Amino acid sequence: MRLDKNFFQKNTKHLARDLLGTFLVHKTQEGTTVGKIVETEAYLFKNDPASHAARGKTKRNAPMFEAAGNVYVYFIYGVHYCFNIVSGKEHEGEAVLIRALEPIKGIELMQKRRGPSILPKELCNGPAKLVQAMGINKTHNQSSLLNGPLALHDKNSFSTGKSKINIVRTTRIGINLGAELPLRFYIQNSEFISKK
DNA sequence: AGCAAGATTAGC
DNA sequence: CTAATCTTGCTA
Numbered sequence: 001m002r003l004d005k006n007f008f009q010k011n012t013k014h015l016a017r018d019l020l021g022t023f024l025v026h027k028t029q030e031g032t033t034v035g036k037i038v039e040t041e042a043y044l045f046k047n048d049p050a051s052h053a054a055r056g057k058t059k060r061n062a063p064m065f066e067a068a069g070n071v072y073v074y075f076i077y078g079v080h081y082c083f084n085i086v087s088g089k090e091h092e093g094e095a096v097l098i099r100a101l102e103p104i105k106g107i108e109l110m111q112k113r114r115g116p117s118i119l120p121k122e123l124c125n126g127p128a129k130l131v132q133a134m135g136i137n138k139t140h141n142q143s144s145l146l147n148g149p150l151a152l153h154d155k156n157s158f159s160t161g162k163s164k165i166n167i168v169r170t171t172r173i174g175i176n177l178g179a180e181l182p183l184r185f186y187i188q189n190s191e192f193i194s195k196k
Numbered sequence: 197a198g199c200a201a202g203a204t205t206a207g208c
Numbered sequence: 209c210t211a212a213t214c215t216t217g218c219t220a
Contacts, residue, residue: 041203050203052216060215078213080204097203128204174203194204 003152008069008145012087012094015068016042016185019085019096021165023104023153026134031109033134034153035101035124036160039186039193041172043084045093050178053093063142065093071150073131073141080128083136085145085152099173099184101130102192104158110134126194 003022008015019037026033043051043064052061052074063072064086072084072095084095101124103110110123110133124130131137136150145152166188171179173194186193 043203052203055217058216074203075214076202077204078215079211082203084203099203126204172203176202 001154001157003145003154005069005146007152008085008087009089010068010087011089012042012044012092012096013183015085015087016040016096016183017167019098019152020167020185020187021155023155023157024098024101024134025151025153026136027149028135030112030135031106033106033109034104034158035130035134036104036158037098037100038102038190039098039100040184041097041099042087042183042185043095043097044183045088048178048181048183050172050175050181051094053095057093061093064095065091066142067091067144069145071140071143071145073136073138075138076128081131081137082127083131083134083140097127098130099127100125100186100190100193101134102160102190103133104160121191125192 019040024035045053053064057065070086084097086095088094103120103123114133123133168188170184172184
């Protein structure tokens with residue numbers, strides 16, 4: 001079942017935890033891809049120098065200040081895109097970066113997009129990799145997960161064997177400022193999280 | 197106007 | 209370890 005507004009309208013740190021185990025679903029003309037979220041990072045508005053929203057609203061980060069459940073896609077290093085889910089009770093300027101997925105459906109389509117010889121474990125184990133595998137691009141920026149071709153489904157939507165998960169909390173990856181803040185969350189023992 | 201750094205990844 | 213090479217923010 002597609003998750004609604006109530007799921008997203010909450011404290012960003014809580015959303016980053018609650019997103020683990022849910023399913024990102026993208027329907028396109030090429031086919032449908034589904035990935036289970038196994039790794040996330042929270043980016044806050046206050047006291048978080050690593051966040052794009054740290055210096056206020058700009059043209060680029062404006063989607064972060066819109067409704068919870070919206071999508072924020074940004075271009076980085078002149079090469080890659082990263083995918084975020086906007087959170088917060090109001091338009092707080094906070095979001096959750098999705099860092100890794102476990103491929104569930106459409107693995108052949110993911111390989112078509114990423115490379116035919118790439119193993120399932122390597123298809124979505126990084127923020128820019130999963131964007132490419134899922135067929136997400138700049139056109140999804142500022143769209144909503146509440147409706148449209150890109151959606152988030154609850155934990156019971158697809159059977160993946162394990163029902164109970166343990167969540168590990170650590171510091172975030174790939175940042176210099178705010179590197180000491182424990183805002184990264186992942187599913188313990190998952191084979192699909194990004195490398196450290 | 198110029199420049200350095202950035203929520204990354206693939207390939208020497 | 210480094211190239212790839214876009215956007216932002218700071219300095220002049």
